Amino acid sequence: MLFRTAASTAVGVIALALAGAVMGPQWDPVPLTDPLVVQSESTAIGGPSAGAPVGTYEVETRIVDVALDGTVIQAQISSPVGLSGALPGVVFVHGAGTGEFSRAFRGQAHELASAGIVTMVPNKRLDTYSTRHRDYEAMAGDYARSVEVLRAQPGIDPSQVGVYGESEGAWIVPVMTANDPTLGFAALIAAPVVPPREQAAFAADAYLRNTGVPSGVFRAIPRAVGMDFPGGGFEYADFDVTPFQRRTMQPVFVGYGTGDAAMPTVQGAQQIIADLAVAGNDQYTVRYYAGADHGLRVDGVVSADFVRDLSRWISGLPATATAQPRIAGDQPHQTYLAVPIKTPRWFGDGNLVLNIVIVSAGALVVGAGVWLVARVRRRGTGLAEGLSGPLFAMALGTVLTVGALVWYLLAITRLALDYEQNAWVVQGGWVAVRALGVGTVVVAAVLVNRLEDVRVDPERRAVRGWPARVTVALVGTGSLVLLVTLAYWGVFQLGI
Known part of the structure; x- marks a missing residue:
């Protein structure tokens, strides 16, 4: 027996x-064999006189209403005190989850304003945004209303108003730049680049490897991420930002933290550069920040070098759009590619x-x-x-x-x-x-x-x-x- x-x-x-x-499907990630080599360890853009240093001006804030189709949201505008003339401005586009100006981008918005750049952080519209349903093109239209409001503010140079998108927001910003060629610039921070489904599988792989799980567990990645999720929705999981990046003609600042395991930090910059080239656009600046996480924070604080570099880059446009070195900072490492997931x-x-x-x-x-x-x-x-x-x-x-x-x-x-x-x-x-x-x-x-x-x-x-x-x-x-x-x-x- x-x-x-x-x-x-x-x-x-x-x-x-x-x-x-x-x-x-099995899980057989493809190794990345084409590394991106930084040209300089220093991320600095321009010389000491390139724009006012962060902290030069005191900052005042005010709340404005932004009318969207079917609702009204509020936004906070931060301006440098005592600085006159036609100033550049930037509208922040939120990442995943809820987003309110009282909590999101507080450090970045304040410090850029203290360097002479008017910043605007709108509240994210939530009545059309949920875990199951998101429309990035419609969201781009909503954020475009904030751009219009900022352009209409006194002391703003409408031609120098740009957009800043972080994480999920970096899927929305290229839609905005493609649809509105008059935008002055774009900053893509921790940009996923690949469709959400591919990014989720890439992040799961990286996180699990860091945790040290047995090899057999990885089989669950394509089977969980590749299926249509229970209950329907999640159409945005296959949103492809590439066509919009290939229509982007504005100067683009690309920023990643080398401590960010969730994003394809090497592949992301390579893809953005390649997509811009399709549009005939060579105006890119790529920066990697040592040890910075997904939000470009080091020990919980937004990297001071990052805010310094971005403020100089915005203030120095158009000269800084192709400033050397084009790719600089900490050497990024990415072991595997983010690739399409089999159903x-x-x-x-x-x-x-x-x-x-x-x-x-x-x-x-x-x-x-x-x-x-x-x-x-x-x-x-x-x-x-x-x-x-x-x-x-x-x-x-x-x-x-x-x-x-x-x-x-x-x-x-x-x-x-x-x-x-x-x-x-x-x-x-x-x-x-x-x-x-x-x-x-x-x-x-x-x-x-x-x-x-x-x-x-x-x-x-x-x-x-x-x-x-x-x-x-x-x-x-x-x-x-x-x-x-x-x-x-x-x-x-x-x-x-």
């Missing part, structure tokens, strides 16, 4: 491993994936209920002796493994986002999940062998009556489907 169980378990695990391998072959619909789990779990519950009612009312279940134990142990094992896998994925996600490592969770948790899965297959093997023993015994019947048949059908099918689902997410993979 022990040999039969071991052999059946081996066959079951191998079959599940093969099924998991063929049901969806899972059979599980590309997130609603299908979710419904499979729900229906299978429901089948287990209903099957157990039928068995329990039959046992109470009829003092018998209709199952041959020795079958009930492994049948429900298999069901419990699949449920526990699914629960453990969900816990594990949530735990490593938290660790990854916090840039933390914990070998007990990362390595030990994965071993525990897989051990639960294999243990469930062992119990399933015991069940199959016992069914075979009953089948060949002419004096015994494995199942008697419809309650027993319903129980076996529901619990067996539900467990099998959940095991295959676990295989899809990599629990049983054997390096296949």
Whole structure:
């Protein structure tokens, strides 16, 4: 019996491993083989006299209304005190999430204003923005209204009003520059460049590598990111900013922190330069800031070098649009490319994936209920002796493994986002999940062998009556489907 169980378990695990391998895309990131080499360690733009230094002027702020289609938002304008004449201005475009001038871009807006540049931070419009639904082209139209308001302010040079987009905002700014050639300039900070789906997969890969997860976990990246998400929406996941960058004719400042693991920092700058070249635009300036994170912060504070460089670049335009060196700062490193994500072959619909789990779990519950009612009312279940134990142990094992896998994925996600490592969770948790899965297959093997023993015994019947048949059908099918689902997410993979 022990040999039969071991052999059946081996066959079951191998079959599940093969099924998991063929049901969806693997994760084979493409190495980046064309590094970007900085031309100077110094990020400084222009000489000491290039624009007023940050902190030269006191700053005053005022709140203005911006009328959008269907609503009105407020924006904060920060201006240098005592400086007259036609001044340059910049409108800030928010990254992902909510964005209010009371919290977003406070340091950048104040310090640029103290260097003689009028800044405007509008509140993000939220009635048309949610996790599931975002329209970057419509958002660009909303931010264009803020540009119009800033251009109309006294003391502003309308031709020198530009836009600053950070992270998600760097998908919106190129739409604005392509649609409005009169914009004076664009600053793309921590620009994702590739579509959101590709950027999400790239970030997940980088975060997980930093956390030290086992190689088998990476299979989940294309299968999770590549599918259509449950509940619909997320059309913006495939938004392509490239056509808009290829119509951008304004000077562009590109800024990245070399401590930003979420963005393709080398590929991003290369793509922006290449796209601008398609438009016949060679007005780019690329800067990398040592140790700065996604928001160009070092130890929680926006890099002073970054604000200095951006203020000089804006104040010095058009001369600084092609100032040397074109690419400078800390040497960036990017191991893999952000690439298009394949759609899972059979599980590309997130609603299908979710419904499979729900229906299978429901089948287990209903099957157990039928068995329990039959046992109470009829003092018998209709199952041959020795079958009930492994049948429900298999069901419990699949449920526990699914629960453990969900816990594990949530735990490593938290660790990854916090840039933390914990070998007990990362390595030990994965071993525990897989051990639960294999243990469930062992119990399933015991069940199959016992069914075979009953089948060949002419004096015994494995199942008697419809309650027993319903129980076996529901619990067996539900467990099998959940095991295959676990295989899809990599629990049983054997390096296949």
